[in-house]
Amino acid sequence: MADDDWKQKLHLPAKDTRTRTEDVTATKGNDFEDYFLKRELLMGIFEKGFEKPSPIQEESIPIALVGRDVLARAKNGTGKTAAFCIPVLEKVDTTRNAIQALILVPTRELALQTAQVCKEMGKYLNVEVMVTTGGTSLKDDIMRLYSTIHIVVATPGRILDLANKNVAKLNDCRVLCMDEADKLLSPEFEPIIEQLIGFLPRDRQIMLYSATFPVTVKHFKERWLNKPYIVNLMDELTLKGITQYYAFVEEKQKVHCLNTLFSKLRINQSIIFCNSVNRVELLAKKITELGYSCFYIHAKMLQSHRNRVFHDFRNGLCRNLVSSDLFTRGIDIQSVNVVINFDFPKNAETYLHRVGRSGRFGHLGLAVNLITYEDRLNL
Incomplete structure (x- = not known):
């Protein structure tokens, strides 16, 4: 990685619209007004900063609004969440005291987001x-459900528990x-999903929305x-805006290589992935010892602690986050x-x-893989 081309890629600030790739700009030129949405919903959409629909929103919003089942595949970071939230919000009748829509996601952080x-x-x-x-x-949760709720965003196990009760x-x-539908239809979740469908009306x-659709989805x-x-x-x-590199190293050279990357790259925020909880904690300690600010997050932490780390990292309190695969799906932090x-x-x-955590919504990003001899076939 001696030449400087990868440094040039990161010279524009993360939010600069000039860096948008066609993953989000190759649209038909529709406007949100074209979908005859409620005026109050349009106000919320524009206040959120959405100007025009992205390709996945153009393709799926009108279909979802007429009530058809949808199976949508689009890349990470191209606006999938709004593609299903907008039709859901449009369909809700706030004069009725009933749960009218259920949005299922695989992780707690994604549910909050x-x-x-x-x-x-x-x-x-x-x-x-x-x-x-x-x-x-x-x-x-039980107390909350005694008051009016129109939309529930949930992880599958908890909502099934509440439905059974x-x-x-x-x-x-x-x-x-179902967002990140492939994960929700993996063996750990699918039986729960099928039980949940039993509680819903026949009509x-x-x-289903995801970036990857393995055979379970079929x-x-x-x-x-x-x-x-x-x-x-x-x-x-992969997203057009993400440039991918690998560095061929020995296991014992990885921390040194990471230190070099930190000193050479222009990082707004970075997420560093490890394959185990233990390695997440050890690496976070090493990075702190090297003098860089660093948080870590994994599934064995207390939920309140996870929420705090997620919230603080998203708000820019720290530049680097070491994570297990808990954080690979759906998490949208624009400045990574x-x-x-x-x-x-x-x-x-x-x-x-994992690499889809960078280059969100058409911006430029970089993915660097530290590859050992054992990883070569996997790569």
Whole structure:
């Protein structure tokens, strides 16, 4: 990595619109007004900073609005969350005291982030949005469900628990959205999802969104979806704005290599991925010893601690975050322009989601992989 071309890639600030790639600019030229949305929803969309629909939003919003099942594939960081939140918000009838839409996501952090997007866009609609995930007080959730809730954003296990207790009543919930659908249809989640569908009315609408669709999704589609409209914006897998490199090193050289990258790269914020909880903590300690600011996050931490780290990193309190694969999906932090795979991931899907944390919404980003002899075949 001796030549300077990769440094040039990062000279524009992360939010500079000139760096937008066609992943988000190759649109048909639609406007949000074209979809005949409620005026209050349009106010929320524009206040959130969305000017025009991205390609995935153009493709799926009009279809979702007419009530068809949707199976949509689009790259990380191209506006998938708004692609399903906008039709969900448009369909909610706030005069009715009932859960009318359920948005399922695989991780707690993504649930908080998705609910926040819903609340911000629905600011003028008087829509009540509730987040419910594992690791938080069940009693608080039960109390909350006694008041009016229109949209629930949840991780699967917790909402199934509430449905089984007959606290979350889903008999009027006619819209089910699944974000990161491939993860939700993995063996750990799929039985829970199928039980949840049993609580929904027969005339429900199901929408699946993801960047990767393995064979499990095909089986689910054939069993549960009714003539789904299929959107595939994946002519290639990785975002156009991300430049990918690898450094061939020995295990014992990795920290030294990382130190060199920190000193040479222009990093707004970086996420550094390790393959185990133990290695996350050890590496975070090493980075701090080298004199760089650093947080870490993994699934074995207390939920309150995870929330705090996620919140502080997103607000720019720290430049570098060491993470396990907990953080690979859906997490949208615009100022992350560098992703480093300190440990190379075990499969292609994980790789795709990891590097997709950089180069969000058409900006430029960099992915650097530290590759050992053992990783060569995987690479």
